[in-house]
Amino acid sequence: MQEYLAAGLLLGAAAGFAPGPLLALVISETLAHGARAGARVAVAPLLTDLPIIALTLGLLAGLARHDAALGLLSLAGAALVLRLGWESLRARPPTAAAPADAPRSLRRGVLVNALSPHPWLFWIGVGGPLVVRAWDGPGWPAAAAFLAAFYALLVGAKLLLAWFAGHARALLRGGLYRGVMAVLGLLLWLFAALLVRDGLALLGWP
Template sequence: MLDFLTAGLVLGLSAGFSPGPLLMLVISETLHHGTRSGVRVALSPVVTDLPIVLATLLLLVKVSGYHGVLGGVSLAGGLFVLATGWDSIRTRPVQLDLPKEQPKSLRKGVLTNFLSPHPYLFWITVGAPLLTKSLNVGWTAFFAFVLSFYLSLIGAKIILAVAVGRSKAFLSGRLYLYTMRFLGGLLVLFALLLFKEGLVLLGLI
């Protein structure tokens, strides 16, 4: 269970702190309409991810006996995590020169996250395979991964909303950059584990 808890924390924090459309919307809402608006946007993955998770989980359950398919998915997940980790290591200060916009709601955050390719790529290549493995261990492992992932994902974005609400310089400071680079290093290690698992499933090692 500890492995799934750790995986959820690392993946969730990395996704929560990484620059992207949803994070930019969180920042924009915070700067223009206050911290509460940014927090509401940060909660949108709870709404948008459920159908994605269920669809990908159902698909993987159906192909669970095909080791070649699962091996390919694991290698694809390794590539996705490796690219995400490399981007995190190369993180630069986030520019906050954002245009003035009309107030947005949770619905706007849901739309932004739903139209972004990142949740689909993550759950198809990484998230759903981890969920199927956790189910083989037990429901405790399953909920450990899901809860740790979403608590860290949403928590990270809420922390950023509060930090940006207090100081616009936070995203250009050293603490944010060092955090992203540390998480990037952990993601690279996690990617190597996925590569190893994929090669084992394919019978190459």
Template sequence: MMTLVVTEAVRGGARAGLRVAAAPLITDFPIVALSVFVLAQMAHMAGVLGAVSLAGGCFILLLAWETWKARPPQPMQQSDLSRSLRKGVITNFLSPHPYLFWMTVGSPLLLKGWSREPAAPFLLLAGFYLCLVGAKISVALLVGRSRNFLQGRTYTLVLRFMAAVLLLFALMFFRDGWRLLTAGTL
């Protein structure tokens, strides 16, 4: 997600990066709810997480290709800005990392907190998303404001580097997805 925040901020300015940074606020509620609901059924989740990881790898591979062939920035239209949000939502929803975190760490913390103090899970969620989204917002603003320094060949090289990073992430998702899918068959 952070790579996508940087890529969109370079391509479309701080507003595009901010939209990607806000994606967890949209996608994580169903992920958290699902994680809490299926926590007792963890043994059956390796295949699902593997499939989600493979789908995420395909989507990140597409993002890497789009970033590789990107041209120097033009002023973004409103529809381009909403595409940034859509990219962020799809990326976060197809990434296995939120699922893994909420199923292995986040949900147990929420459930344990609830048993001790009903306000604890809400405070945990508020602090978590303040830090998570706040860090991404800070990066989007920093990159968006400094993108004027990136012009011509430098801009192309930065985007090609970001495309290579996205490609590495896609390959990691493919590897992890394959391992999760084949873990039940070994």
């Protein structure tokens, strides 16, 4: 169970701090309307990801007894995590888009996250297979631990960055952000290596 909890924490932190459309919106809404507006954007994944997770798990349920298919998905997930690690290592401090005119932060956050391909790619290649593996292995508590840890860090990281954008903006432009992202990038590469190991094992390779 600890393995899935640690995976959720790592992947959630990496996704939460990674530059992208949702993070840019968190910062722009914070600068335009305050930290509360940025916080409303930060919680958007809690509203948009549930149908994505449900559809992904429904598709993967039919593959649960096919080791070869799960092995290939694990290798594809490893490739995705390697890319995320590379992006983390190259990450620059996030910048904001032009401030919005009206405080419709939650709706903007939901639209941005729902229309982004990143949640789909993550849940098909990484998150979904991990949940299935946890459910079939240690059981539902491990799957629940992964999901809880992932979203706690995903949303928590964006809430933290909203606070920084509103109260301690200079820290976002300094070396602290790059240092955190570099550490996360290296940890993601390590996690990708574990996914490769598991994928090869499912394919019957020594």
